[in-house]
Amino acid sequence: MTHTRLGVTPLHRLQKDFLSVLDLQPDDLLRVLEVAACLKDDRRRGRQMLTAHVLGGRHVALLFDKPSLRTHSTFQIAIHELGGQVLDLQPGVALSSREPLVDVARNLAQWVDAVVIRTFSQQVLEAFAAAAPQLHIINALTDQEHPCQALADFLTLRERWGRLAGRTLAFIGDGNNVAASLAHAGAMLGVHVHVASPAGYELPAAVVEQALAVARPDTRVRLFRDPVEAVAGADAVYTDVWTSMGQEDEAEGRRAAFAPYQVNQALMDAAAPDAAFLHCLPAHRGEEVSAEVLDSPASLVFEQADNRLHTQKALLLMLLAPQAAADYCSPD
Numbered sequence: 001m002t003h004t005r006l007g008v009t010p011l012h013r014l015q016k017d018f019l020s021v022l023d024l025q026p027d028d029l030l031r032v033l034e035v036a037a038c039l040k041d042d043r044r045r046g047r048q049m050l051t052a053h054v055l056g057g058r059h060v061a062l063l064f065d066k067p068s069l070r071t072h073s074t075f076q077i078a079i080h081e082l083g084g085q086v087l088d089l090q091p092g093v094a095l096s097s098r099e100p101l102v103d104v105a106r107n108l109a110q111w112v113d114a115v116v117i118r119t120f121s122q123q124v125l126e127a128f129a130a131a132a133p134q135l136h137i138i139n140a141l142t143d144q145e146h147p148c149q150a151l152a153d154f155l156t157l158r159e160r161w162g163r164l165a166g167r168t169l170a171f172i173g174d175g176n177n178v179a180a181s182l183a184h185a186g187a188m189l190g191v192h193v194h195v196a197s198p199a200g201y202e203l204p205a206a207v208v209e210q211a212l213a214v215a216r217p218d219t220r221v222r223l224f225r226d227p228v229e230a231v232a233g234a235d236a237v238y239t240d241v242w243t244s245m246g247q248e249d250e251a252e253g254r255r256a257a258f259a260p261y262q263v264n265q266a267l268m269d270a271a272a273p274d275a276a277f278l279h280c281l282p283a284h285r286g287e288e289v290s291a292e293v294l295d296s297p298a299s300l301v302f303e304q305a306d307n308r309l310h311t312q313k314a315l316l317l318m319l320l321a322p323q324a325a326a327d328y329c330s331p332d
């Protein structure tokens, strides 16, 4: 591993896109968290922040093909606070049959530096990124992955625990996009990941393999059927909606299948003492989580929402202004 004059690990790999946590090397992931923590701390300085004008004259397009409160808001605020301009696109125009996706990407490449995309298929994202080699593409959620969420979640857990490696995170529910990115990032950071799901809703075997391939030595990724077994010894318990965006037709069947997987106080009591509760939000009190747990002191859900801003700001800085990112937030 090489080090700069300042002792900061340079970011050689995070160069073009962030489509997946798997696009990061472990050093990059740690550096995103480190830069995000500095940005969070500096934010009270407002326009006096060292990074307030770093994206001056740069444009970032947002292309959201599914609803969003947190991701859409925090990317806009992050771009503004770095001095950049937001182009908020209409998905019905840009991701429709009006013109080929490749042409949309090539058009945008004439005008903007980066495109933040929330859509259904990860393949669409990959096709978009391949069509415009000069554009930075960021995954704001697909059916398969939600990597920006995992960045915020591990910043939140690092704030809570100090050191991440060796801890255990139990995800209870659907082996979905959020679970996949948590497994990727957790394994890379040395956090043991347990995922408990009903039959037919498990984390895909391919995701487990990917996570194990990037895992720190001795880091476990384990699937469970029984949520009580999954949370035993867990330092954090995470859940997400039972029905993700785009699966609304399956809601009734999912409610029945996931009923035994609600995160309630009894399940939290089966985890480690002082275990934290996490949820990416939006949450449905009385379904995947009881109101008692969501609104309890153990719940870090609004810290997670806060950290969406800081981690995405770090990501934009590292992708669009790598030198500024390397000069910023050194340990010296």
Ligand code: CP
Binding pocket: 067, 068, 069, 070, 071, 072, 141, 149, 280, 281, 282
């Ligand atoms: N957690 C999350 O991504 O929230 P939104 O869907 O509101 O962006």
Ligand code: NVA
Binding pocket: 141, 176, 177, 178, 240, 241, 243, 244, 245, 280, 281, 282
């Ligand atoms: N799994 C959820 C996450 C929402 C942030 C969904 O895809 O709808």
